[in-house]
Amino acid sequence: MDEPRRASAQTNVFMSMQDFFDPAGHPPTPLVRLPPALVPFPPEQRVQVFAKLSFLSPTLNLKWAPAFEMLRQGAGPEGYGGARLVEASSGNMALALALQSRAFGLAGVAAIVPADLAFVKKELLHLLGVELSVSTEAAGAPSAIEKARARGAEPGFRNLAQYENPANPQAHARWTAAQVQDQTAGALTVFCAGLGTTGTLVGAREALPGHVRLVGARCAPGHAVPGVRSEARLAEIRFAWREGIHPVEVTTKDSFRASLKLIRHGLLAGPSSGLALAGLLDFLDRCRKDPEAWAALRNPAGDIVAAFVCGDTPHLYVDKYSTHLDPADFAL
Secondary structure: OOOOOOOOOOOOOOOOHHHOOOOOOOOOOOOOOOOOOHHOHHHHHHHEEEEEEOOOOOOOOOOHHHHHHHHHHHOOOEEEOOEEEEEEOOOHOOOHHHHHHHOOOOOOOEEEEEEEOOOOHHHHHHOOOEEEEEOOOOOOOHHHHHHHHHHHHHOOEEOOOOOOHHHHHHHHHHHHHHHHHOOOOOOOOOOEEHHHHHOHHHHHHHHOOOOEEEEEEEEEOOOOOOEEEHHHOOOOOOOOOOOEEEEEOOOHHHHHHHHHHHHOOOOOOOOHHHHHHHHHHHHHHHHHHHHHHHHHHOOOOOOOOEEEEEEOOOHHHHOHHHHHHHHHHOOO
16 A cells, blocks of 8 residues: 655645644634624624634644644653643643643643633543642632642653743744634734633734734633633733733623524534634724724725634533523523
């Protein structure tokens, strides 16, 4: 039998697991224009909203590319020498690292996770052999990020530090944001993502033209969405993410409700995806009330072209929708 052709966007054949995880060997993840039922603006306002389906990746979440780039840049001449990674994570980065770790010669992954980690996500991490430690974030106690940093300094462990590692935003600049710019043929005017590590928007700021408005969706105070932080918890992040970012706050219910609407229209987008959509629509609605701000969102053709990042699927949170939503929400 002849050897299969090597990986390319055309053949979709990969000769090693590391090749399979390399974003450079894949076509862009899809960009899908939302139907009118999900875009609350009349046609004459010329608003197009696109979903960047970053969850359609080898790790089924947005963390695929930054995990690969951190692993690639962090490897020494002899690889990782069988070390074990340790990372503070709400689950998706731990998942992405665990899936890719053996391809880089690592012994495995230890994750410091929040106490409210979704049950299905916890079970999936267990299947992947991830060692889980729960961080309660008690007042005065070290944060999960600090615990991961300290353990990563111990013999046999490595902490790639997703919350401060420049490879994180570099990956989003090279792939997530650059792809959206190319997929919209340069017509993009608004880009929105959830604020977790903030790497997506920090990378987008580097990759996108200065006229593109960058919208950062964060959790409203007292609310929680997997993978996204509130203003208080963003204080732990070391990236200089605030410059040029327009922050919006989204509640848990609005995030899950927007996710449900996406699901009902054929896009299996999870709660952080819903948060990004809800945040984007809130930003656009505020701008619409200010004629000058509204006009500034248009490209030379007179269109507002907005994209938001779908970083997860609902599969790991199926038990949460009935918890956070009312029965009436399911009667769409």
